Amino acid sequence: MNEKKQIDLENKTILVTGSPGFIGANLVMRLLHVMDSGSVISFDNMNAYYDPALKEYRLSKIEEEAATVANQAARDGTSCPKHVFIQGDLSDRAAVDKAFAQWQPDIVINLAAQAGVRYSIDHPQTYIQSNIMGFMNVLEACRNHPVEHLVYASSSSVYGNNNATPFSTEDKTDTPVSLYAATKKSNELLAYSYAKLYNIPCTGLRFFTVYGPAGRPDMFYYSATEKLLRGDSIKLFNYGNCARDFTYVDDIVEGILRIMQGAPKQEDGLDGLPIAPFALYNIGAGAPVDLMGFVQILQEELVGAELLPADYDFQAHQELVPMQPGDVAVTYADTKALEADFGYAPSTGLREGLRRFVAWYKEWQYHFR
Numbered sequence: 001m002n003e004k005k006q007i008d009l010e011n012k013t014i015l016v017t018g019s020p021g022f023i024g025a026n027l028v029m030r031l032l033h034v035m036d037s038g039s040v041i042s043f044d045n046m047n048a049y050y051d052p053a054l055k056e057y058r059l060s061k062i063e064e065e066a067a068t069v070a071n072q073a074a075r076d077g078t079s080c081p082k083h084v085f086i087q088g089d090l091s092d093r094a095a096v097d098k099a100f101a102q103w104q105p106d107i108v109i110n111l112a113a114q115a116g117v118r119y120s121i122d123h124p125q126t127y128i129q130s131n132i133m134g135f136m137n138v139l140e141a142c143r144n145h146p147v148e149h150l151v152y153a154s155s156s157s158v159y160g161n162n163n164a165t166p167f168s169t170e171d172k173t174d175t176p177v178s179l180y181a182a183t184k185k186s187n188e189l190l191a192y193s194y195a196k197l198y199n200i201p202c203t204g205l206r207f208f209t210v211y212g213p214a215g216r217p218d219m220f221y222y223s224a225t226e227k228l229l230r231g232d233s234i235k236l237f238n239y240g241n242c243a244r245d246f247t248y249v250d251d252i253v254e255g256i257l258r259i260m261q262g263a264p265k266q267e268d269g270l271d272g273l274p275i276a277p278f279a280l281y282n283i284g285a286g287a288p289v290d291l292m293g294f295v296q297i298l299q300e301e302l303v304g305a306e307l308l309p310a311d312y313d314f315q316a317h318q319e320l321v322p323m324q325p326g327d328v329a330v331t332y333a334d335t336k337a338l339e340a341d342f343g344y345a346p347s348t349g350l351r352e353g354l355r356r357f358v359a360w361y362k363e364w365q366y367h368f369r
């Protein structure tokens, strides 16, 4: 059990970068729901890595939630949190500094990044700009405008081709197999140095394949759904011999919500200098599912939701192909530390999670497109 300083959310200003991205939007909506006061600031450049209409849609959902909460508070005569959206780029140092100077956040959740393993093969500079330069600007801003806790997204990809399962934060992670993974590992190292030098409480979160409603179109469950609906074939990499620790987005949000309120303790060592207030956690389901099993459930849910007919020939729409550069065969989270320190482990089953994704997709498909 690592010692934590408990942070109360009352009257706090929380800056969430990467909202209205997938995880960020879900986190912000949850924060607006659970907080009684204070401010939630979203910061995102709304880039077009995938359809920005989806980011606009998530932003509209955040604004709906903020309005609902405000109306309820007005009826009850109580206070409520407010939401502010800033469109800005993390690699723009002045824009980041301005947001910190204006809002003086107590807690920062850095989720903004160029995500995706495959895209990093052809677009390496984007990763350096957003994930390295951008993250440096966040660290510098936290140094210049002290925060109670900086929480940032790392990734299960830092484990590379780790052979020991489940993946523990004690395992070695110095052989990334993609540039994306290398930038996420770099974030952990940069954060450690700032925690040590400037006594900034920092927690890195290694997320494992996050899925759910209004998710990312570049991820397998989403692109496979689109392909099957169009009548195209889906590619099963490594001839289908892959397993992923699929984690439902609400479970990720619950993990972030708990962890952000427990900052690593600040204390000095025998040399009179700070012991780095630094922690790392895996947030994953802890139950890897093989790709063929995953596809089977997705297909059943697409038929169940009447998006595809019961006699759809799935076999004819599958292509077994070799492993792609940058990919790993297995991911599997060890969540013992999360359970020990925060009494929490993800619990949403894959079928339930995919059912919610498919239900959302159906609505998105027919009402928003």
Ligand SMILES: NC(=O)c1ccc[n+]([C@@H]2O[C@H](COP(=O)([O-])OP(=O)(O)OC[C@H]3O[C@@H](n4cnc5c(N)ncnc54)[C@H](O)[C@@H]3O)[C@@H](O)[C@H]2O)c1
Binding pocket: 017, 018, 019, 020, 021, 022, 023, 024, 043, 044, 045, 046, 047, 055, 088, 089, 090, 091, 110, 111, 112, 113, 114, 115, 116, 129, 130, 134, 153, 154, 155, 156, 206, 207, 208, 209, 210, 211, 216
């Ligand atoms: N979804 C997953 O399975 C998963 C797994 C591991 C780690 N992560 C990490 O979690 C975080 C959130 O992921 P997500 O799935 O919500 O991705 P996402 O792409 O939906 O959200 C990221 C957001 O960051 C914004 N962004 C990117 N570069 C920016 C920049 N330079 N300045 C400002 N905004 C910028 C994008 O516009 C986007 O809205 C990312 O850091 C990602 O690397 C995600």
